Amino acid sequence: MNDCKPIHFLLNDREIEVREPAGLLVLDFLRRRQHLTGTKEGCKEGDCGACGVLVGAFDDAGRLWYQPVTSCLMPLGELHGKHLVTIEGLNLPAALSPLQEAIVREGGTQCGYCTPGIVVSMTHCLMEKRSAVTLDDMKLALSGHLCRCTGYGSLKRAGAAMADLWSADERAAEDGRLESQLGLLARKGVLPDYFPRIPERLRALQERLERDRTESGAPPTFRIAGGTDLYVQRGEEIPDGPVDVLNHHPEWCGVSRHNGTLHIGALTTFEALSHDTAFREVVPRIGEFMHLIASLQIRNRATLSGNVVNASPIGDMTMLLLALEADITLEHGGKERRLPLRHFYKGYKSLAKEPNEVLTRFSIPVPGETMLVNFEKISKRECLDIASVNSAIKLTLRDGVITGASLAAGGVAPIPKYLPESSALLVGRKPDESLVRELLPRIQQEISPISDVRGSADYKRLLLRQLVIAHFVTLFPETIRPESFNSGMQGASPR
């Protein structure tokens, strides 16, 4: 396609310029256009990790960093000015890296199909954690990957062995910056020799592109935020038309606090949010919640606005934003309007949004009182699965009395469900067991789950009951005990 705008980036150790549709999947570009076949297609929906690659760029502070992503959900247009690293770009010319050697030694590969993606993610872990790498870090690196052969034991053993790669001196010399460690990583064979020059080459490329920057022409048929839902749903159509790659809008990313309000850019990714200092002050346990949400690769791509606009009745971050009483700002043609997120959903996948409006910002009130937030989720598999039911709650307290409450639940209605009556019932009350007992039947009146692949309607009702109990048990462990809700059980006592 000659009318495509050029996309200019570093592909492993080569600088390239391609004229391809911006919406073309990076995976298809690699395999079909470049014949770089080490990157594999396993599912094309971000669940298996076989297509894993790294994308390198500079952050706002000018620090080079890499993210593992699934190339099956990433538009090529987003690579403009970045460094794309595939398995081919991690191989040393004539030897195995210490990680590759460990995987061979421990038997961490059998059929081999998932292996390149796994090597990419584990190598990223070594780039990021370096001398501090632990088994837990390696498990996180493996978490977005499915291996149907090994059972992961051998991969964990290989990962754990990487902790021994650094000497005490090297540990002491760590300065926390990837860029200054690239030479060491190359000397150790973790990365090939071209890597230490990448920051310089990437800066030069970016400066050049900055000068040539032009605005897009044709109106887009698709606006792609993270693409992690959009490509799963419409993947075969996207490359055919012009697209607006929203992640080229840095102005719509990031978190800031103004007085009693937290402003979050709509394109902030899950992963960026979970590491944001300002957000962590408001929701200190966000890291713990994130363990239950997607995989690292998906969290690196998935955005808050994508989650909210996709309007899945079971969106995890949507539930959290509802409980946090977020407002959203919609923009079109320079005009902005703001409305509460809970008023955004009109029906199943139906939004209070004009077609050309773009969601640009979330605003979350941060009151002065004690604020407690909890998130619960149950799915078939604990990690990287879609919930049967999820729920988030926010309570503000003064002198032991609930002054504000908002409760949201997913998988129990056609929309991400804010529960106004149940929330109202809590205000002005002391959090105790009798309050929870009063709350439980009220919740059932506000929900309308249906049976589907994620569970029967009855199960979802029962599960939300349990998760609401779990909210209170988690937030008030001293005063609310879970076993006191086992009413009607005969002999439900320890054996």
Place this chain on the structure above:
Amino acid sequence: MKIHIDAPLHVRGESEYVDDLPPPAGMLHAQVFGSPVAHGRVKALDVEAARRAEGVVAVLTAKEIPGKNILGPIVLDEWLLAEDLVEYVGQPMAVVVAETWELARKALRLVRTEIDPLPPVVNPREAFAKGEVIHEGRTFALGDVDAAWSMCDLVLEGDVDLAGQEHLYLETNRARAMPREDRTMQVFAGTQSPYATQKSIARILGVAEHKVEVDVLRLGGGFGGKEDQGTHWACMAALAAQHTRRPVELVLSRMDDIRMTGKRHPYLSDFKIGLQKDGTILAFEARHYQNAGAYADLSPPVLERTLFHSTNSYYIPNARIFAVPCKTNLAPNTAFRGFGGPQGMVVIEAAISKAAEALGLSREAVQRKNLLKDGDEFPYGQKAFECQARSTWDRLVEQEDLVGWRNEIDAFNSRHPMHKRGLAIMPVCFGISFTKTFLNQASALVLIYADGSVSVANGGVEMGQGNNSKLCNIVAETLGIHDERVRCESTNTRRIANMAPSAASATTDLNGQASILACEKILVGLKALAAKQLGASPDEVAIVDETVTVRGEKSDWDWPKLTAEAWLNRVPLMAHGFFATPEIYFDRETEKGHPFAYHTYGAAAIEVELDALRGSYAIRKIRVVHDVGRPINPVVDLGQVEGGLAQGLGWISLEELKFNEQGFFTSNSLSTYKVPDVYFMPDDMRVTFLDAVENRRGPLGSKAVGEPPLMYGIGLFFAVRDAMRAFRPDLAFNFAMPLTPERVLTQLYPEALAEVQPSLQAPTPVGASTP
């Protein structure tokens, strides 16, 4: 150090799968149009619009098949492309061939059908009641069950509902076909059965088998899913290549692969068990209703293995096992690691649990009391020999201090009202051989080049299981040289004729034995030559660590010298070995015989922790004692045990294969069908190999290892049940698997479940909750 020989390529992403091969000029891409309904009469199949679409070169239907439009590994009862009847959702009806993959996908949407719907059947009991069976039921019997019930102190009955399992090989089905001179066809296929694929392509194209070459370099996982069902896609690619006279590649998308291919068979089973008060099992009866899907595929032999393994590792003097393959409107279910064995074992384990609970005994006490020993007869007439059922169990129990372990769990449970731990042991006894006796044959070619490098061609397909690694190890050890000198070639029907599928855990056994025989033929000539030149008799010559020795003393002939001399002296350096497993037979009239060369044994202990508030659970710890005989390649063997275990754990807990009454899979993608991930598997996992017991029936004393470990996963169900009983000792729980959080929670809280029933709530508005 032994490694998986493909590993150095795998970790660099340099190993080639079918669609990684450089594309030949002019290659086309094929995609498959499948039936939109589960059952119906085809009135019309309109492909004209698709034929006119951009980039489309051909759209092929049953009419375009030059040979016979018929397939099937046991019974020829399937169409390659449906004619006037469709019997499952996704049943292939047409193949669209276009210049690019994208254009083929687009043209698929233009295919139209007109189908008169017929009522679909998805439940095997319903199919059985309607007389819809693949073949009549079969019964294995030992002793006199009917007379035995009256001698029992306890007799009880129950039923088991067991779901299927998606293979989820990471590499979906694919093939590339190249039309070559003289109407020959070269096909690169992802199949566990190169010969069956060759045979099927020849039948579809109407040519002799020697016109078709099937080459398999490796599979990105098979697990049984490509034993028969890798064939279809290779046939379609070959058909398209024949028709267009251009190379054609066919790669199934993940969703098409899940929709169009069969799974592990779901079963519904009834059981009746009779015991003495002390836990001795006197009688056992099981009736298995196998959900076979729409065509026979491999259902008959899968069913047979259910019959073989319905008493697992136990001796039961009076047993009667009935099983019937029921025809339903689902994709034909097929081989999956364990091949019907797991389904049989679950039922006896369920019966033992229920009986132990009723007798007030521990499950382990009843299990241990009835474990097999040498001389015990299986219901199919074979007697146990070199039996390791008790030795593996006892080693596990002693090594892991089961009593102390159990005490710790009880102590934890008494301190934690809402968290309960549970423990279960799962013994496994699995017969090794194809139960179709004629398949127990294999050929290997060993080629030694004058420089001393060695090439092995065999009938086994490398699919990650380590067949090629072990073949190299076996050949190197037999020749007395280093592993690095040996490489395995792709599995190719031009090198090996009529190979058995790579299945039944027997691939390395059969092909390894054939390779040894080939090596031994060559060694005769090499030793005679060395003896003559070095002044000794042939039986005084050996090759040890790449050096020729004479009467135990090293000579100055190393291996390359020996092979070079052999060439110059016209001594043969290549040979063909053929192996057929001795001793085995089975009589299908009497349902008695000696079908297995030997059995593989082991036992696993699994501990879980249940979150009784949320209904979720996590695996805490696993210990396995497994018998691999003398391990040829411990890294490969450990990988098979750990990986098989993970697959079994997934099947029993989170892999929920759901289909609706209309025959649609609803868990049809990786976002709805979940398999074990790194966090699902416990960090605390240890496998011990039973101290090497030479198995004289396996190559170099080894035992087969592919399938048996999967069945350790069954123990997870009983461990969770143990934890559930600690929370609700007052309740009886069912035997429905997989044991999802939904099944756990709804069984733990029947009272609260009743409270939240929608009938007690306001009318439910119309809604949806699917993202």
